[in-house]
Amino acid sequence: MAITERNHLQHIKSTHNVDVIKNGLVDIPMLQLLDAQGNLLSQELELWDKKTALRIFESMHYIRILDERMVSAQRQGRLSFYLACTGEEASVIASTAALADVDMVMTQYREQGVLAYRGYRTEQFMNQLLSNALDPNKGRQMPIHYGDKALNFMTVSSPLGTQIPQAAGYAYGQKIAGELAITMCYFGEGAASEGDFHAGLNMASVLHCPVIFFCRNNGYAISTPAHEQFAGDGIASRGIGYGVNTIRVDGNDPLAVYLATQKARKIALTDHCPVLIEAMTYRLAAHSTSDDPSSYRAKSEEQDWELKDPILRMQRHLEQQGWFDQASIEQYCATQKSDILNALKKAEIQPKTNISEIVTDVYQEIPAHLARQRDELIAHIQRHPEHYRSTNMSDKE
Amino acid sequence: MAQMNLLQAINHALVTAMTTDERVMVLGEDVGHFGGVFRATSELQAKFGQARCFNTPITEQGIVGFATGLAAQGQVPVAEIQFADYIFPAFDQIVNETSKFRYRSGGQFNCGNLTIRTPYGGGIAGGHYHSQSPEAFFTHIPGMKIVIPSNPYYAKGLLLAAIRDSDPVLFMEPKRIYRAAVGEVPEDDYTLPLGRAHIVQEGKDISLVAWGAQVSVIQKAASMAQAEGISCTVIDLCSLLPWDIEAVCDSVQRTGRLLINHEAPVTSGFASEIAATVQSECFLYLEAPIQRVCGLDTPFPLIHEKEYMPDEHKTLAAIKYAVNF
Numbered sequence: 078m079a080i081t082e083r084n085h086l087q088h089i090k091s092t093h094n095v096d097v098i099k100n101g102l103v104d105i106p107m108l109q110l111l112d113a114q115g116n117l118l119s120q121e122l123e124l125w126d127k128k129t130a131l132r133i134f135e136s137m138h139y140i141r142i143l144d145e146r147m148v149s150a151q152r153q154g155r156l157s158f159y160l161a162c163t164g165e166e167a168s169v170i171a172s173t174a175a176l177a178d179v180d181m182v183m184t185q186y187r188e189q190g191v192l193a194y195r196g197y198r199t200e201q202f203m204n205q206l207l208s209n210a211l212d213p214n215k216g217r218q219m220p221i222h223y224g225d226k227a228l229n230f231m232t233v234s235s236p237l238g239t240q241i242p243q244a245a246g247y248a249y250g251q252k253i254a255g256e257l258a259i260t261m262c263y264f265g266e267g268a269a270s271e272g273d274f275h276a277g278l279n280m281a282s283v284l285h286c287p288v289i290f291f292c293r294n295n296g297y298a299i300s301t302p303a304h305e306q307f308a309g310d311g312i313a314s315r316g317i318g319y320g321v322n323t324i325r326v327d328g329n330d331p332l333a334v335y336l337a338t339q340k341a342r343k344i345a346l347t348d349h350c351p352v353l354i355e356a357m358t359y360r361l362a363a364h365s366t367s368d369d370p371s372s373y374r375a376k377s378e379e380q381d382w383e384l385k386d387p388i389l390r391m392q393r394h395l396e397q398q399g400w401f402d403q404a405s406i407e408q409y410c411a412t413q414k415s416d417i418l419n420a421l422k423k424a425e426i427q428p429k430t431n432i433s434e435i436v437t438d439v440y441q442e443i444p445a446h447l448a449r450q451r452d453e454l455i456a457h458i459q460r461h462p463e464h465y466r467s468t469n470m471s472d473k474e
Numbered sequence: 475m476a477q478m479n480l481l482q483a484i485n486h487a488l489v490t491a492m493t494t495d496e497r498v499m500v501l502g503e504d505v506g507h508f509g510g511v512f513r514a515t516s517e518l519q520a521k522f523g524q525a526r527c528f529n530t531p532i533t534e535q536g537i538v539g540f541a542t543g544l545a546a547q548g549q550v551p552v553a554e555i556q557f558a559d560y561i562f563p564a565f566d567q568i569v570n571e572t573s574k575f576r577y578r579s580g581g582q583f584n585c586g587n588l589t590i591r592t593p594y595g596g597g598i599a600g601g602h603y604h605s606q607s608p609e610a611f612f613t614h615i616p617g618m619k620i621v622i623p624s625n626p627y628y629a630k631g632l633l634l635a636a637i638r639d640s641d642p643v644l645f646m647e648p649k650r651i652y653r654a655a656v657g658e659v660p661e662d663d664y665t666l667p668l669g670r671a672h673i674v675q676e677g678k679d680i681s682l683v684a685w686g687a688q689v690s691v692i693q694k695a696a697s698m699a700q701a702e703g704i705s706c707t708v709i710d711l712c713s714l715l716p717w718d719i720e721a722v723c724d725s726v727q728r729t730g731r732l733l734i735n736h737e738a739p740v741t742s743g744f745a746s747e748i749a750a751t752v753q754s755e756c757f758l759y760l761e762a763p764i765q766r767v768c769g770l771d772t773p774f775p776l777i778h779e780k781e782y783m784p785d786e787h788k789t790l791a792a793i794k795y796a797v798n799f
Contacts, residue, residue: 157599208777216778217601217773217775217777218601218776219599219600219603222601234603235559235603236562237532237560238532267532270532270533270536271532272535272563273563298503299508300504300506300507301503301504301508301529301531305506305529306531367511368511372508373507373508429777432778432781434778435770435772435778435781435782439771446741446771447771450740450770450771451770454781464785467780468780
C-alpha cells in the first residue's frame with residue numbers, strides 16, 4: 078500500500094513575535110435562554126413542545142422530592158447512604174429529554190434524573206436503595222448505583238471518570254454497528270481531572286465517536302472548590318484542546334440545556350464526532366449523606382444559588398407560556414410523596430439477596446473454586462446460624 | 475500518654491513529622507482546609523500553611539506521580555489516596571516509577587522520601603468500591619515497602635517510621651477501626667521498626683497471623699479458643715513488605731500450626747506467600763495444614779458483607795480444625 082505524504086504543520090501559521098499565549102484562556106460564553114423570571118432571552122428559537130416541557134418539569138419535581146425523602150430516610154437510619162442532585166435537576170433532566178430512548182447513558186452517580194425521565198418506577202429506585210433481593214444489582218452495590226438495561230442506563234461505578242473512555246468506545250461500537258444512536262456520558266468537573274477524562278476525549282475525537290460528554294460543573298468536588306481543581310474558567314476549553322466540538326450552557330436554564338443537547342446530539346449522530354457540553358451549575362446538596370458542606374462553604378453562597386433554583390425558573394417559563402397548572406403539579410407532588418414513602422416501606426421488608434448469589438456473576442459460569450467456596454460458606458453458616466441471623470438461606474427466591 | 479483513636483494517632487504522627495522536618499508535605503484530595511474525608515489531616519493546613527498541606531485535583535496518577543517527583547527533589551511528601559479502591563489509576567506510577575526510581579538510575583536518583591497513605595478494607599457498608607483490601611498487589615512490587623497498623627500506638631510509630639524511611643512506603647490504614655480502635659499513645663516523637671511483626675500474645679497450640687483490622691478478629695477468635703482449652707499465639711504482622719519471616723517461623727516452630735486471616739480474596743492473597751514460606755522453613759514442624767481464613771474470590775459484596783468477612787467464627791472453626799487434625 079502506498080504511503081500518503083503527510084504534513085502535520087499544515088494548519089499552523091508562522092509568527093515573528095515572541096508571544097506567549099497567557100494562561101491559555103479561551104473566551105467561551107455560556108448559553109442562556111431563560112432569565113431568572115423565565116423570560117425568553119432570544120426570540121429566534123424553535124421552542125420545545127408543551128408535553129416535553131411538562132414532562133421535564135414533573136421529573137425535576139420528582140427528583141427533588143425523592144432526594145429530600147431519601148436524605149431524611151438516611152438520617153433515620155433506613156438507608157446506609159444517599160447522594161442528592163439538588164440544584165442540578167435542569168442539567169440532568171433537560172439534557173436527557175433531548176436524547177432518544179435508544180441512546181446509551183453512562184453517568185457518574187448524581188444523575189438519577191435520567192432514570193426518572195426515562196420512566197424508572199419508584200419501587201425500582203427503592204429496591205436498589207434498600208439493596209434488597211428485587212434490586213437488579215442483587216444488592217451488591219451501595220445506594221444510588223443504579224443500572225437498567227431496559228432503559229439504556231449503564232450500571233453506575235463509583236470510581237471517578239472511568240465511564241468517559243468507555244463512553245467513547247461504546248459510541249464507536251454504535252457507529253460501526255450502524256445504530257442511529259449515540260452515547261451520553263455525564264460526569265462532574267472534579268472527574269475531569271482524572272486521566273480517564275483526557276484519554277476519553279482524545280480517543281473520541283481521534284476515532285470520531287458519536288458521544289456527548291456532559292460535564293456538570295457544580296463548583297465542588299466534595300470539599301474542593303473548582304479553583305483548586307483546575308486553572309482557567311472551566312472544562313469547556315479542554316474540549317477545544319482535544320479537537321472536540323464544545324458548548325457551554327447555563328446548567329440551571331432547562332431550555333438552554335435542552336436545546337444545546339439537542340444540537341449536540343444531531344452533530345454527534347450526523348458528523349460522527351464527540352461534543353462536549355459544560356453545564357455551569359451548583360451542587361446545592363452536600364456531596365453525599367457522609368458530607369457536611371457547612372465546614373467548607375459559606376451559607377450566603379448557597380443562598381445565592383437557591384435563588385437560581387432551576388425548578389423555579391422552569392415554573393416561571395411555563396407560566397409565561399401559559400402551560401403552568403398549579404393544581405395539577407401540587408397533585409402530582411402529593412401523589413409522588415406518598416408513593417415514595419409507601420414504596421420505601423415495601424422495599425424495606427423485602428428479603429435480602431439469597432446467599433447463593435454471593436458467587437454468581439463473577440464469571441458467566443460459576444467456576445469450581447467459587448462453587449466450593451460458596452458450599453463451604455453455606456455449610457459454615459448452617460453450623461452456626463446464630464451468628465448469621467440476617468442471612469437469606471431460603472431455597473427459593 | 476494520651477487516649478487516641480487510630481485517626482487521631484495518624485494526625486498526631488503527621489503533626490510530629492511536619493514539626494520536626496519542614497520538608498514534610500501532605501497532599502491529596504480534600505486534605506487541605508477540610509482535613510480529609512476521614513479527618514486524618516485535620517488542622518494541618520491551619521498549622522503548617524497551604525504550601526505544605528494542600529488539596530490536589532482528583533487524579534490519583536497525578537498525585538503519586540507528583541509526589542514521586544517531589545520526593546526525588548528532596549522534599550518529604552505524604553500523599554493521600556482517599557480510598558485504596560481508587561489507587562489503581564496510580565498503579566503505573568507505583569509499579570513502574572516510584573518503586574524503580576533508585577534501581578534504574580543505579581542509585582543516582584531516588585524517591586525514598588515518599589509515603590503514600592490510603593484507607594482500605596471492609597466493614598463500613600461500602601460495597602466493592604469502598605471496601606477492597608488490595609495489599610497483595612503491592613507486595614509484588616520490588617522497591618516498595620508495605621506497612622499496615624492495627625491500633626493507634628502502632629499507627630503513630632509506624633507512620634513516623636514510614637515517613638522517615640529512605641524507601642517509598644505504602645501505608646495502608648484499616649478504616650473500619652479508624653474511630654473504634656482507641657488506646658494509649660505517647661505524645662512524644664517515637665518510631666517503631668518497619669519489617670518487624672508484633673507478638674500480641676503467646677500461646678502453644680497454634681499461631682494466628684493477621685494485619686490491620688483483622689488483628690482484633692483473630693484476638694477475639696483466640697479468646698473464644700481459650701475458652702475451649704486451645705492456646706493461641708497472636709501475631710500482628712505490621713509490615714507486609716518486607717515481612718518478619720523470622721518472627722512467624724519462630725512461632726510456628728513452637729506451636730506447629732499456622733492460621734493466616736485476611737479480608738482480601740484468598741487466591742493470590744498475601745496469606746499464600748506466608749504459607750509458602752512457612753511450609754518451606756518449618757516443614758518438619760507442621761502438625762496440620764496451614765489454614766487460610768480469607769475473603770471469597772469475589773468482588774466485595776455490599777449485602778453479603780457479613781457473610782463474606784473472615785470473621786471470628788470462621789477463624790475459630792479453622793483453629794479447631796487445625797488443632798484436631
